[in-house]
Structures are given as C-alpha cells and as structure tokens.
Amino acid sequence: MEKEEIFKIDQEHYMPVFSRYPLVLTRGEGPYVYDIDGKKYIDFLAGIAVNVLGHAHPKLVRAIAGQAGSLIHCSNLYYTEVQAKLVKSLAALSGLDKVFLANSGAEANEGAIKLARKYGKTLGADKVDIITARDGFHGRTLLTLTATAQPKYQQGYEPLPGGFHYAPYNDLPALKALVSAKTCAVVLEPIQGEGGVNIPDAGYLAGVRQLCDQYGAVLIFDEIQTGMGRTGKMFAYEHSGIKPDIVTLAKGLAGGVPAGAFIASNKVAAAFAAGDHGSTFGGNPLACAAANAVLEIIAAEDLVGNAGRIGQYMLAGLEGLRQKYPRLISAVRGQGLMLGVKLTRPGRDIVNQCLEHGAIINCTAGDVLRFVPPLNVTGAHVDEVIAILDKVLARD
Numbered sequence: 001m002e003k004e005e006i007f008k009i010d011q012e013h014y015m016p017v018f019s020r021y022p023l024v025l026t027r028g029e030g031p032y033v034y035d036i037d038g039k040k041y042i043d044f045l046a047g048i049a050v051n052v053l054g055h056a057h058p059k060l061v062r063a064i065a066g067q068a069g070s071l072i073h074c075s076n077l078y079y080t081e082v083q084a085k086l087v088k089s090l091a092a093l094s095g096l097d098k099v100f101l102a103n104s105g106a107e108a109n110e111g112a113i114k115l116a117r118k119y120g121k122t123l124g125a126d127k128v129d130i131i132t133a134r135d136g137f138h139g140r141t142l143l144t145l146t147a148t149a150q151p152k153y154q155q156g157y158e159p160l161p162g163g164f165h166y167a168p169y170n171d172l173p174a175l176k177a178l179v180s181a182k183t184c185a186v187v188l189e190p191i192q193g194e195g196g197v198n199i200p201d202a203g204y205l206a207g208v209r210q211l212c213d214q215y216g217a218v219l220i221f222d223e224i225q226t227g228m229g230r231t232g233k234m235f236a237y238e239h240s241g242i243k244p245d246i247v248t249l250a251k252g253l254a255g256g257v258p259a260g261a262f263i264a265s266n267k268v269a270a271a272f273a274a275g276d277h278g279s280t281f282g283g284n285p286l287a288c289a290a291a292n293a294v295l296e297i298i299a300a301e302d303l304v305g306n307a308g309r310i311g312q313y314m315l316a317g318l319e320g321l322r323q324k325y326p327r328l329i330s331a332v333r334g335q336g337l338m339l340g341v342k343l344t345r346p347g348r349d350i351v352n353q354c355l356e357h358g359a360i361i362n363c364t365a366g367d368v369l370r371f372v373p374p375l376n377v378t379g380a381h382v383d384e385v386i387a388i389l390d391k392v393l394a395r396d
C-alpha cells in the first residue's frame, strides 16, 4: 500500500480519536525505526515508554517466537510455568506479595482500585473514597478517567463513578485536608508523566505514606510509566525510601507485548477471594514469556543502572540547550530516562520539526517536550537527539 492509501483508509475506518503524525512505520532496530519510504528515525519516545529494550532486541524476539511456537494462550483456569516465574520475579523486585496480571495500564489501575475498594469495605462500610492528584494520568476506562483528574479526559462521559476527590500534586497540606477515615485509597504517580514530567519535592511521597498509615488508607503508586527501571531504579518509589501497598505496571513490562500488572501486599490482597476479579487474556503465556525476557535482559545488561547514568548525561545535555535558548526553554527536569523540557510556548511544531530531522520525540501537557527512550540507549544516541534539537531550536 502507498502511504496516501493508508492515510485514507485510516480516515475512513479508524475511530477519529488520535491526532497522528503523518508517518507510516514499518520496522525498528535498537533505538531506530524506519518509515515506509525507508527514512530512519532515532526513537526517543519508544512507543511512549513501552519499548524499554528498543526495537527487535534479539533475545526478546527469540523468547516471544519460542513461546508462540509452544503455547500462546491458555485460560487462567490452568497453571503455566512462565506465569509462575513472572509473578515470583515481580513480587521479589517490588517487595510486595501478590500479583494480578492484566493487559494494559488502565486495566492494572482499574483492578488496583477495585482491590482497594474491597479492602476498604473490610474496615468500614463507608471507607470508599479515592483521592488522586490533579494533572495525573491513570487511563481511559470510565473508572480510570475518573481517577485522571483532568477535565479534558472526563468531559462528555458523565455521570462518572462516584467517590473520587482530587488534590493538587506535590501539596501535602492540601492532601491532608482531604484525607479522612472514609479514604480507602490514595492513587499517585511517583513522577507525573503525561502531566508534564512533574517531579515532587523530596519528602512528599513519604508524607503521603504517613497520611495513608494514619488513616488506614491504601497507598497505590501508578508506576505504569515510571516503573521497569525507567527512573534509574526498578520502581521510582525506591528513590523515596517508602513503599506503597499496591503498585501498578504496564507500558515497559513486556517490552511492547500488551501487559499490565498490579502487585499488592498480602494484607491488602487478602480482600480478594476466588471470583472477585479476572481477565481472559491477562497473564497469558505469550505476554509472560515476553515480560520474563524483559526482566532478564534488564538485569543482564544493567539497564536500570544505564537509565540512571545516561539519564544524567542527557539531563546535562538538555540543560546546555536551556542555557543556549533561555527564551524558548524555561525548565529542564527528569529522573533517569524520563526527561522533560518545559517550553515557553506550545511544542507540537518542535516535535514536527524534529521528525523532519529524523528524531521521534513527544510533547505532553501542551508545552513539555518528553523523552522516554529505550533504557539501553548510549551517550552517542543522546548526542544525536541533542544535536537535532539544537538545530530545530536554533531556527525558531
């Protein structure tokens, strides 16, 4: 097919919910992808923090192909070794106990919130309130867009599920004013991704932990974007010295095969009994084999360490651009390979110009350029992207 034909079919038959860039991708290798005309792009969006190993990592490809050749899917009515292996690894890495496997981020959060509700009910019939943070992002199902405290995601879908309250992010006094004995859970991203790479002050997450303990509320960290080593720790909460009661994962979990998970302490997980939750596809052998391979490769190639080191290097490079273009860039921030450049104006045309120059990046919250590359990028890859940004910003 010619790309014009693909654009036309998409316009006629795909739900018009995405504003796509005019790019048809055909294959990828490492941190690069290629379009239908054979043009090469360095990919510092990585499917929005999904392709943690880059594209077509040979070991991941082998693991997926091998599993596909033996058992792609079987029902959760039966056991598989790949699933047992994965939940053991996730429990060990998180320091939590019980895992549920789903297919996406929204599903992971939806399940985590269901578990928190069930657990809250064991403590009191009216312990049902959920507090989330403004500018957060938790998914697109009706429940998770209600958890997503941004009007643009909620408008038109009312009535929304009840019991949700919103506090400004990184504002402990405001949260304190909302928490009560009726609070069953507080749901937060340790670093807000979609909301603009917002990093809370040191002590904020520990303060939230303390409030949850005081009121017997479940602390849920949405690590769908920050998890899997992205911030230079396997889980971003490791930077804060505290642990949630439930953590949710998706995006990078299976390196691009759809997968999600929530992991809970035994205490909270005890609120679930047989029949209380479920999924047909969740935790299927193909996704588990991919996730096991991702975890093995992350460990074998020290990609958590690499994310920390290369993240520092890229942060310094972006800081150099801020000093060179103070009129365009107001702030640079990041932890590991989750980085943001706050612009003084909307960033979509900068993303488009980067695309023309062969770099895939993204703009979130209107004016924040976001970089969430594969975790195995090198300093040379970073230099390539910084050089393209420099060229684009110089013309502005």
Ligand SMILES: *Cc1c(COP(=O)(O)O)cnc(C)c1O
Pocket (backbone or CB within 6 Å): 104, 105, 106, 107, 109, 137, 138, 139, 140, 189, 193, 194, 222, 223, 224, 225, 226, 250, 251
């Ligand atoms: C992407 C994302 C989600 C939603 O994940 P989906 O797989 O698109 O449902 C939820 N929370 C955070 C923090 C995310 O970045």
